[in-house]
Amino acid sequence: MRTSNPALSDKAFQTDAPASGKVMTINGTVNKTGMLLSLCIFVAAVSWDKAFTAAEQTGSAAALFPWMIGSSIAGLIIALITVFKKTAAPITAPLYAIVEGVFIGIISAFFEMSYPGIVFQAATLTFGVLFALLLAYRSGLIKATENFKLGIAAATGGIFLVYLASMVLGFFGISMPLIHDSGVIGIGFSLFVVVIAALNLVLDFDFIENGAAQGAPKYLEWYAAFGLLVTLIWLYIEILRLLSKLRSR
Template sequence: MNFKSKNPFLNNKSFSPTSRAEQVHEATVIGLEQEMTLSGTINKTILLFLLLTASAMVIWWLTFNGMNPIIPAIGGAIIGLILVVISSFKPQYSSYLAPGYALFEGLFIGGISAIFEVQYPGIVIQAVGATFVTFAVCLGLYKYQIVKVTEQFKSIVLAATLAIATYYLISWLFSLFTSFQPVHYGNSLWSIGISVFVIVIAALNLFLDFDQIEQGVQKRMPKYMEWFGAMGLMITLVWLYVEFLRLLSKLSSRD
């Protein structure tokens, strides 16, 4: 059984050789400059990161100059999610949707970062540093094949990711209609433990993302899949950063 990444982009039939054959006419010859490359995906990932950072910095600056960041944060998250859904069904439009996602997701990241920073000064730089270190370590482990993405590895990561998503959804629904307080709320040791577990699973998803991008290059996917892969990787990094913010806030509130 071939399990994919949790990303709605990387876990997509567009990465299969069959779908590629369906998208290209038999009489069409695709040159190397029209195929997905690793360097192209890296460049586009860096570009998306810069766009997200620039957007986040604007909201950050506006927040510390008196603006309420809640509205842009919520709006950015909603629009970003819509762009994610569209791109998962129409990956050929990723070259337009991916930059849009980065800009709107930057509104969300900038807004929640400012909120956390007001409550816990210095937490943002810690979360950014932790995210970068985690990414670098995972990339190194994958590049030097210290961690190999096997089918069993994919199965475990996918199962854990789905379990987390299900738990979050059920907890949110219960908290809406009852006085139930999910165990991952607050700063108890149980809550901190759950945050650590979620961060580990998010980090493991990076390995699946790296593998899917590599597979896309090897299968000579169309050029737009560079944007598609870069966008999927950004989703995991955003998830990882947000979880680091949550964990660090719990630890800080115990001091």
């Protein structure tokens, strides 16, 4: 099995099932994914409200910018801990949902202030893509073949390198041309990233299904739910970026 989602690597399920017989199931993973999504959305709603309240009182929500940066850094740290210590997932996965909820709520508010209505559109499209791809996967319309997995993994790695280069150049005041603009190339790049992020969901579905079939330990339900949340947050942010570029034209 192979997936380009770093949280769901090839070795994620290479561990013996516990003697108690409590093993990972698809239903258990779905339930825990729902819990994490609900927690993330609740915290995001609170952060969203705080951002708009700050904007109404001071004329700007800039005071919450450090919270957005801090939560994104905290999310990265918790994600790395979860990836390297999978047994901690029942604790770290909810923590990740909380800090990412702070990040999602604030950044969504910033986008909404600039482009009213964009958050509802992005959220609708994100869940629409999730259910459409799940239906396509379950019906067999999309199959996670080895070549498919290799292609998505390579594309995801390439996107990561582009974003990494953009971030490093940003420290020196250099902006990577074209891809962040609202021109044809910038929109095309964002559309490509959205497609790759969406197709990562197919790989995740396949990996979770195989993990459950192998009788992986019960705690990996939290780990798998965490991996799906990582992909969904990435997809949502990329859809926000794409819609903002389209709206700014």
